[in-house]
Every structure is written in C-alpha cells, then in structure tokens.
Amino acid sequence: GKCSYHQFSVFCQTELIQPGSMTLQPEQPLTLSCKASGYSLTSTSDCTGVNHQLAGKALEWIGLICHDGNTSSSTVLTGHSLLTEDTAVYYCARYPQGYKPAQDLHKTL
Template identity: 45%
Template sequence: MFPGVICIELNQPPLMVIKPGESFSIGCKITGYSASGGDCTNWIRHSAGKALEWIGWFCSSGNTGTSDTMKNKISFTAETSSNTVFLRGQSFQTEDTAVYYCARNTQ
C-alpha cells in the first residue's frame, strides 16, 4: 500500500434479471468504510442510450433520499454484520431496465 492511499471497494452481484412488477433487492458489499459509521452510499442507474441517472442515497444515520422518478419504487436498508447496503425495488417496469450501481458519497 502507498502512504495516504485509502482503498474503497464496493461489490455488487454481476447480473440480475427482474420481470416487470417483481420485487427485488440488490446488495452492495462495502470494504473500506462502514455502512454504520455515518458514511453515505449513492445509487445510480444507466439505461441504454441515456446518461447516468442518480436515483437515491442511503446514510447510516438514517438520512435517505430518492429521485422523483424513483419515489415509491425504491427503498434502502443496511446490514451492519456484513457491511452491506441494499437497494430494494418494487413495481419496476420495462422502462426501468438499466444497470444499477452503488457509489460512495464523497464528503
């Protein structure tokens, strides 16, 4: 390791296929910061042919936010024992087809 360099790693499942209307959960396993230590994790999606879209964030303090387009479709939770943040989705339709990413919030 290099002095002063911090390694942050976020691991997600490689592929999930969800049928319209199904509920699902995407886990984001965190290494390098704590899901319960006050840090925040953002969620972003990328639909084919469109720009990246921020859809929400989860902070271990309980502070969360969701974009207007995803209100009533997503929620967030954390499992401190595995240091994992979850995006939980419901009522997704074909227009929600995208690659979903988690990303650490920079302070």
C-alpha cells in the same frame, strides 16, 4: 479508505461489491445488495449512493442510503413495481453524508 473530494466527485480507495447480472420480469421486486470494502457502514459520515444507466442514456443519480451506525457490511436497495422501462445497469457508490448532485435527480423505486 482514504478519500479526496473534488467539486462533485469523491475519489476513494474503496470497493462496493454488487451481485452479477440479474434479470427480472416486470412487476418483480428488485433487491440490490452492495457490500462495502474499504470503508465502514457503521460510520455516520458516509452514504451509499445508487445510480442507474438506461441503455444509450447518461448515468442518473437515484438517491442516497445513509448509514446510521448499524453493524451490517451491506446496504440493500429494494425496488417495487418495476416496469420494462426501468431496465438499466444499477450502480452503488460511496458518497459523503449530505451529498447533493449538481442536478437533483430522483427516481422512486
């Protein structure tokens, strides 16, 4: 898809398809699949970013999953030992390779 880059934002004609709502019990593993449409996961110039938003809080950037030329059309985020305080809405987004957010926010899942 076509993209335009403006400061720290990327605007693309792309779509990342995520599963519907999931409910997990504390300590259950999380597997979040993001299927790409409008760009190729085989491109080494693109990454899939993972963000989350806790209830009543701002959207937080977790990290990037950069693509290495594999032939899969999906990216999978796996989380282990999640706690009740990890309850949030998780999002996938397309970012250019080497993207760094304005604030370096990381969370280990």
